[in-house]
Structure formats: C-alpha cells, structure tokens
Amino acid sequence: MSEQYFYPNRWPRIILESTEEIVGPKGVAALLNLAGLSQYIGNYPPDDMKKEFPFEHVGKLQQAYWDMYGPRGARVFATRAGEKTFNDGLERFASVAKAGKAVMRIGSLEKRISLGLAFFAKFFNTVSDQVVSVDDTDTVWRWNLVRCPMCTGRTSDKPVCHLAVGVLNGALNFAAEGYRFRVTPVACQAVGDEVGVIEIEKEPLQRP
Numbered sequence: 001m002s003e004q005y006f007y008p009n010r011w012p013r014i015i016l017e018s019t020e021e022i023v024g025p026k027g028v029a030a031l032l033n034l035a036g037l038s039q040y041i042g043n044y045p046p047d048d049m050k051k052e053f054p055f056e057h058v059g060k061l062q063q064a065y066w067d068m069y070g071p072r073g074a075r076v077f078a079t080r081a082g083e084k085t086f087n088d089g090l091e092r093f094a095s096v097a098k099a100g101k102a103v104m105r106i107g108s109l110e111k112r113i114s115l116g117l118a119f120f121a122k123f124f125n126t127v128s129d130q131v132v133s134v135d136d137t138d139t140v141w142r143w144n145l146v147r148c149p150m151c152t153g154r155t156s157d158k159p160v161c162h163l164a165v166g167v168l169n170g171a172l173n174f175a176a177e178g179y180r181f182r183v184t185p186v187a188c189q190a191v192g193d194e195v196g197v198i199e200i201e202k203e204p205l206q207r208p
Helices: 009-037 055-092 094-103 109-127 161-175
Strands: 006-008 051-054 132-135 139-147 183-187 197-199
Touching: 006 009, 006 055, 009 055, 051 055, 055 161, 094 109, 094 132, 094 161, 109 132, 109 139, 109 161, 139 161, 161 183, 161 197
Parallel strands: none
Antiparallel strands: 006 051, 132 139, 139 197, 183 197
C-alpha cells in the first residue's frame, strides 16, 4: 500500500466554499459527483487544521474541473478558485497574514517577494504533507512542487497545477499589492516530470 499524504481539512473546505461562491451549491454537487466524492456534498470537511483530507481526493477534485469544463475552462476556473482560496484563507489565518506582512516590510520589491514566497512555502510545508521549495534565477522565481496534491493520481500531456497558479497570484498580490506578474507552470508531475515547477517572472506585467 502506498504512503498516504494529507491536506488539513480547512484547505479543501475553503476550496469548496470558494467554488460554491462561483458556481453555486448545485455546481459544487455536480463537481463532487463527477469526482466520485459525493460524501462531501453538503458535508464539507471540518474547519480545522487536522491533516485528514487525502491528496487522492485533491487530485480527483481537480480532475473533475478538467472533465466538467475542458482544459481551457478548467485552467481559468482553477486559477480563479486558487486566488480566491488564498484570499479567503488569509481571513482564517490572521496570525499568519500578520507574520507574513512583517517579513515583507523591508527591502526592494524583489526582496519582499523572495521573502514572501519562502515564508509561504515554509508555512505550507509545516501544516500539510505538501512539499514545496523556492529558488530563483536572474529573471524568474521558481515554485517547486516536490510533492503535489493536485497531481496525485493524474496523468496529462500539459501541466495541471493551475490551482497553485491561482494561490500564487493571491500570494503575490498580498506581497506586492498593485503589481501583477506572469505565473506559468512549466513542469508537472502529472506530465511525468520529477518535480512540478511554476515560474514567476520578476519583471511585473503591471505596476501600480
């Protein structure tokens, strides 16, 4: 039997609540039925940080976006849901948001974002079984998904980690409000890559 990994219950709950705001309760029910996760219809995971939501369920839920909306629609939908999930999550993790802001108070824009990405990677690694590392080049930051719940149980010919793209969009806006950056998945475990990689271009697309 393969080793199981888990998200804290609160994270998929936020994802499902965010999805419900976009597509309504019937839309979420249809999505969960398609994913084979009907046990969560009207019965979202509890609002706590116990690591009980299996990565397999995260992968099935993300695959259902693809099956229901097609690749293009799923990318748009998952990115939007990921950004909303991050923003809603900040309200639930007020102490984390306060600590993050303290970390990112000083230095250049690039330094603040570098510190912010490292801070959130450490937070994700601490409270979930997801494993993320961060590095950079002269032109991009790289968010490396060493153990990725979104890819669990999935195969694809293109990267599927667009929920993480949305989460990073939210994190970047938090770290540098008013700036927008190009965020692109370039490697993915569902495609067969050893590590999933999401690149964030250091040159902003939009400045305040």
